[in-house]
Amino acid sequence: MKRAAAKLAVQPGLRERNKLDKLERIKVAAAELFAEKGFDAATTREIAKAAGVGLGTLFLYAEDKRDIVFLIFNDELDRITDEAFASADPAAPLDVQLSAAFSVFYRAFSKNVPLARILLKELVFFSRGTQAQRFHEGRTRTINCITKLVEDALKSGKIRADEKPEFISRSIFYLYAGAVRWWIVAERPSPARGIADLKRVLALQLRGLQAAAEPAAKPRHKGARG
Amino acid sequence: MKRAAAKLAVQPGLRERNKLDKLERIKVAAAELFAEKGFDAATTREIAKAAGVGLGTLFLYAEDKRDIVFLIFNDELDRITDEAFASADPAAPLDVQLSAAFSVFYRAFSKNVPLARILLKELVFFSRGTQAQRFHEGRTRTINCITKLVEDALKSGKIRADEKPEFISRSIFYLYAGAVRWWIVAERPSPARGIADLKRVLALQLRGLQAAAEPAAKPRHKGARG
DNA sequence: CGGAAATGATGATCAGGTTCAGAAATCGGA
DNA sequence: TCCGATTTCTGAACCTGATCATCATTTCCG
Numbered sequence: 001m002k003r004a005a006a007k008l009a010v011q012p013g014l015r016e017r018n019k020l021d022k023l024e025r026i027k028v029a030a031a032e033l034f035a036e037k038g039f040d041a042a043t044t045r046e047i048a049k050a051a052g053v054g055l056g057t058l059f060l061y062a063e064d065k066r067d068i069v070f071l072i073f074n075d076e077l078d079r080i081t082d083e084a085f086a087s088a089d090p091a092a093p094l095d096v097q098l099s100a101a102f103s104v105f106y107r108a109f110s111k112n113v114p115l116a117r118i119l120l121k122e123l124v125f126f127s128r129g130t131q132a133q134r135f136h137e138g139r140t141r142t143i144n145c146i147t148k149l150v151e152d153a154l155k156s157g158k159i160r161a162d163e164k165p166e167f168i169s170r171s172i173f174y175l176y177a178g179a180v181r182w183w184i185v186a187e188r189p190s191p192a193r194g195i196a197d198l199k200r201v202l203a204l205q206l207r208g209l210q211a212a213a214e215p216a217a218k219p220r221h222k223g224a225r226g
Numbered sequence: 227m228k229r230a231a232a233k234l235a236v237q238p239g240l241r242e243r244n245k246l247d248k249l250e251r252i253k254v255a256a257a258e259l260f261a262e263k264g265f266d267a268a269t270t271r272e273i274a275k276a277a278g279v280g281l282g283t284l285f286l287y288a289e290d291k292r293d294i295v296f297l298i299f300n301d302e303l304d305r306i307t308d309e310a311f312a313s314a315d316p317a318a319p320l321d322v323q324l325s326a327a328f329s330v331f332y333r334a335f336s337k338n339v340p341l342a343r344i345l346l347k348e349l350v351f352f353s354r355g356t357q358a359q360r361f362h363e364g365r366t367r368t369i370n371c372i373t374k375l376v377e378d379a380l381k382s383g384k385i386r387a388d389e390k391p392e393f394i395s396r397s398i399f400y401l402y403a404g405a406v407r408w409w410i411v412a413e414r415p416s417p418a419r420g421i422a423d424l425k426r427v428l429a430l431q432l433r434g435l436q437a438a439a440e441p442a443a444k445p446r447h448k449g450a451r452g
Numbered sequence: 453c454g455g456a457a458a459t460g461a462t463g464a465t466c467a468g469g470t471t472c473a474g475a476a477a478t479c480g481g482a
Numbered sequence: 483t484c485c486g487a488t489t490t491c492t493g494a495a496c497c498t499g500a501t502c503a504t505c506a507t508t509t510c511c512g
Binding site: 094117121124125153157158159160161162163167168170171173174175177178179181182185200201204205206207208209210211 | 351385427432434
Binding site: 239240241244269270271281282284285290291 | 467468469470471477478479
């Protein structure tokens, strides 16, 4: 290993190319079988066979079966996240920006609902696999992008709040996560419906539930503080 | 089967009592083993042995291993839900009512964090098992209780909104679900911290993100409607 | 080129969840 | 009490995800 690094990545090298090739075959085979038979019914043996690799090889590329799902999706999710937040119109209201961004996710998920369900189950929980890690990094990136939008909206006066932008974006993420899950469990989730529902949810968060335009905020709350 | 129903549930009967007894033993054994070794490490064979039943018997009482977790928790969750919403002070502000109710859940979950994690994973997703069904009925009941609180708050003028109470309560549930999950994945989740965080989230939903105290609502939105 | 080191691939094997054919227990009527 | 019908119980057997000792390929270097 010592000075081997000096070689850099001059050329792909046979090993590297073989690995890439296997990885691709595994992704394709797994995606097909999962879509066709569902996550549980598709066995790792079938996937390995369809990919033309040994059973053990599968587990060199994914830590466990669930990790295969992330393996399939992670690249696309990275792209989607870029696309989602790149398209945000800086001049638009915050809820418009947000629903525009999230709608990219909705449309992507609707293309493969069964796999999206497995994916979305993990939106908050941590798994062990390397690929699952990457998935959660993607989630963090999404929340950071929301934070950016919130910061800008606060600065430009589009919204007003006493809370930190990080906190607000976390709340928004909760709403998105809840809405997208509610949507994905439906029989045949339509992106249009899902996005419309999310818009309502976000609008409610923006408007709040304030009783009336009272002169100002009362100076003190009535007690409980922690 | 025909007229057998006429007999009603006169007395427990030996069969019934035996079943109840087995069920109880299974619950106790499973709860202990899950708590001691964790969900994955505790095998169904161990649980069956500790409960003094055959391996197959386990799967008469729970459709699958995960279902055992719901088996253990469902009764308690029913009780907890009652307690949570019974304690709501009708005179208190909505967010106080809500965080009082939810804090009952937080405290219950904190008593057995590893099992609560399994439980909360399913807060939105549907599983097949009978016990999981019951769990989801409990979730529906919780949302209905929130709806009641929201309806009352709307009627009494404590809050104001154009949305239906059912929709508002769903949004609130999303916030709760997100917050409680965020909390439960922590190393050693403290109920106090979790509840405090939830309060912030709810307060933000109540206050909203309105830019300023504009004279009144503008008569029309600027376009997008669905 | 030759061969040794490093890396990658493989499937027999294991472990644990789940099933199911048959055994055991209970019930209900005579 | 006895007997057949019904319900409940059981663990051997099965299936599938995951591991790991072994083998195959590639790379490196003289």
